Amino acid sequence: MNAHEITPGVFAIHADIKSAARFEGIWPIPHGVTLNSYIVKGEKTALIDLAKDWSGSIEQYERQLETAGTSFEAIDYLILNHLEPDHTAFIVELRKRNPKAEILSTPKGIALVKNFFKIPEGLREVKTGDSLDLGAGRVLEFFETPNIHWPETMMTYDRAGGTLFSCDAFGSYGTLGDRVFDDEFTAEEHAFYEHESLRYYSNIVSSFSAFVTKALDKLKALEVKTVAPSHGIIWRKNPKTICDRYAKYAGYNTGTAPCEKEICIIWGSMYGYTKAGLEAVIAGIEAEKVPYTIHQVPDTDASFVLADAYKAAGLVIAMPTYEYKMFPPMAHILDLFERKHFTGKKALRIGSWGWVGGAKKEYEERIAAFKWTSVESVEWQGVASEADLALLKERGRELAKLVKE
Structure with missing residues (x-):
């Protein structure tokens, strides 16, 4: 399986998790789940979000990194939008293999890197309005979106390509195989993923619907051409579909949309x-x-x-x-x-x-x-x-x- 190019210099890599019985140790995933991460290349290279070594995920990542012309050892920056272990647990091994890579996250995220993973150095705190210049015209911008669904959560935005890396926001259960983009699936398949996104939201995100609404309001100022979450489909043709869907879901228990x-x-x-x-x-x-x-x-x-x-x-x-x-x-x-x-x-x-x-x-x-x-x-x-x-x-x-x- 190859990395998938979203825009020039921006690639999606993902692992299909098929053998695990439950997500978060609670929720059954009979159709599996994906772990999505992203490579962004300028003069330097950033990896946005990571994974845990789960059902062969790291081997899947390494094969796709190679097809994107990079490797874990070549990463200059690791950007962590969210510190839950399904997006970070490999960080300890990555630090051993690549001690030079600088780790970026929100202040609360960096605190978790220090205290949860016991990594004390090579860290940078970022907040809303901060950016990272990778060179060659590639600048990543950061937006804090707390409590979607942990307090340290943020999103990363590539203004050059209009790609929003949203981590757990806009996610879904279900594996993807060799297709990752919304325009590669049939209407019947989309119906399946729609139900799995609802189940994902109700299981994992619904406690934080008020914060989802706040984040959606904050993101209205961005020209989002692609929504790239850390689980499920990457939305390049109709990104508004998944944004509207999440707005509706958030409204179910906040009163902003009818059930x-x-x-x-x-x-x-x-x-x-x-x-x-x-x-x-x-x-x-x-x-x-x-x-x-x-x-x-x-x-x-x-x-x-x-x-x-x-x-x-x-x-x-x-x-x-x-x-x-x-x-x-x-x-x-x-x-x-x-x-x-x-x-x-x-x-x-x-x-x-x-x-x-x-x-x-x-x-x-x-x-x-x-x-x-x-x-x-x-x-x-x-x-x-x-x-x-x-x-x-x-x-x-x-x-x-x-x-x-």
Whole structure:
């Protein structure tokens, strides 16, 4: 696999990570993920972002560096937009192989180089407005974009070519193979990557949506011809597509963009009694012709639940009482909703109980800070009666009507 030239003197190198089960040790990546880095050449050479030695990533990098006419040993500058180890862990070995390369990052980034990786020298702090002149008319500019998604994050901009090196912003799950640019993929493939970018955002970035919005505002002054993230597709034909997509995603939990008029149903059932009640709710939703997705927990990994729930205006939370409290897999989902700031939803909670209730109380305490509009919940003991089922269907219709408004 060769390096891919973005503009004259600017190359993308990437590693396809296919064998790893999870990203960040949490999120499943059945379709893999890419680690993207970039070479920028003037009279001197800069490497923008790095990688960890993960599933053959460094060997993939070295082969592509060679096709770009350089090597780790020839790098003059290492620019670190973000210090999370998937973009930096090889730095210790790189410093051994190339002690002359100067490392540039924000002040908080340099602190992490010193304290996390124990590298004390050959470092330069940069801030918004600072630049690096590589010679031959190639100047890189730096823009601090904190909390996308760590506090030290920045972006690097090549004004000569209009390329924005955005690190985790505008990223996605999914490997790329020998194609890396947006104009090399079919509409069907783009639909896949769109879903994987939503899942990536909901899993990793959604806690920081307010900062995403601030960064997008800051970048409006730039003439961005290519968006070059550290995971996923490089956008050279339609960079506005991924920028608009992230603006929409950021709006889902900050109120700056409406959620989709659909319902995400999340359910768990111990012996089938909650499931039977849920079927009545679904009948009510279907009667109002509102689209929905459905996930059973714990069978469906939380990563996929988050993606559909994040974009949906409506939620159905169906779970039984378990030992006086919420069904534990659902408690985990709600914990993630809190961490990721899933606010402003329209929600219905239902569930059965055995010898005593309790889930309703814990659920209402948990969602109190979410600013959800709640349809009155329905609980029942054991087998749902005909009256229970009729009420559940009506509650489903009520939720669907709220979502349509």
